[in-house]
Amino acid sequence: MATPVSSDPVAASGARTGRLPRSARRRQLLTAAQEVFVANGYHAAAMDDIADRAGVSKPVLYQHFPGKLDLYLALIDQHTEALVNHVTQALAGTTDNKIRVHLATKAYFDFVDGEGEAFRLVFESDLRNEPAVRERVERASQLCMEAIADTIGHDTGVSRSRAELLAVGLTGASEIAARYWLNANRSVPKEEAVGLLSTLLWRGISDFPLEREAENSAQR
């Protein structure tokens, strides 16, 4: 037993890598953890699984992360930040709203289509009941939505809460459609899928009727 090298029963990706400097090991543990969390979700993922995947024993994991939740949060932070960056940069790159819609939609598709299906950590986490996770995920959606609501509020003159509702509708359409598109094995070429969606959304939001019939109740 425990023959030093060769013919390891080590898992797929990381695969026994001898001793590593701390920072490298940490990165490797994070990618191993991401793979396991994405594949199994938080609850079904055991720390042993993650350690095995990295070709390492469990205590090593605890030398880098104080607990399972912290490990998970590190990944969540990483990817929520990526999503928010994608979306806000899409909006900041131009002032042409049609292009903005296109690029923002594309940002969602790119995020969903990114490395290792990491989007599942954000959009399909099975730990949203944990306040720390909930907060982070909601903050990310909120930031994306607000960036869009700013423009909508400015250009259509609807109240803030109404602009937010419209904005969240747009992000929701992109998110759900992108996830569906991936689940359906990219049944439509990505570029065209983005085109279809952004056409749909741009037709919907451009020249949106300025306040009118919304005046029947005294809501701000």
Add this chain to the structure above:
Amino acid sequence: MATPVSSDPVAASGARTGRLPRSARRRQLLTAAQEVFVANGYHAAAMDDIADRAGVSKPVLYQHFPGKLDLYLALIDQHTEALVNHVTQALAGTTDNKIRVHLATKAYFDFVDGEGEAFRLVFESDLRNEPAVRERVERASQLCMEAIADTIGHDTGVSRSRAELLAVGLTGASEIAARYWLNANRSVPKEEAVGLLSTLLWRGISDFPLEREAENSAQR
């Protein structure tokens, strides 16, 4: 200890109800389970919690349901069916597509706004990794989406997979917007929220450009 009646430490809703006939007890257990599952999610909900909530001991639960998962699935089935019914009836009630969009959007808002926030079991389940759950939830979304895709495919002439992508965009917008609306404490009157969303979506989908630029690749 164990003073027979009065001053029970029994939980909020069901509250100790003496002996009950099987069917009544079963219904009561289901509502207790729903409350606990909605409040805590599947994983954080303990069978003891559910039993307590119903003012009953754990084995009683197991006399009605073979296991935790079965109990959960019974609830999932109930509510996915309700959602699909709402949506399909909304579409079947008329042939005016504008009204269809309005009623379908309203169906999502009604579902999210329904009794005891049961929608969380469907839209925010922390057990989607369980195949039985995944299957049911995806089947529900699929049925809603297909009902809409039928009309889109028929009226716009885009291919099936493209119609599905558009349809899922519409459902996604409604779902996410409805959930946001509820989370934001109904910051806009429901009727108006539905109006805003359905206006957005109807503007997007009505007279959607018939096939044209989609002809560049040989996708069906």
Add this chain to the structure above:
DNA sequence: TAGTCTTGCTACCCGGCGGTAAGTGCGGAA
């Protein structure tokens, strides 16, 4: 080659929770 620092391992603990075995009392039929 001794000393030590860092990296990693084996082996264990223990708490929570799904699930169960065995027992208690009440109400109705004879």
Add this chain to the structure above:
DNA sequence: TTCCGCACTTACCGCCGGGTAGCAAGACTA
């Protein structure tokens, strides 16, 4: 009044999995 059976209880088991104590072994310094 005895007996049966149903609804319900207390008290327990066993596993799984997060987290830890304490030891081994390679690399750098001298």
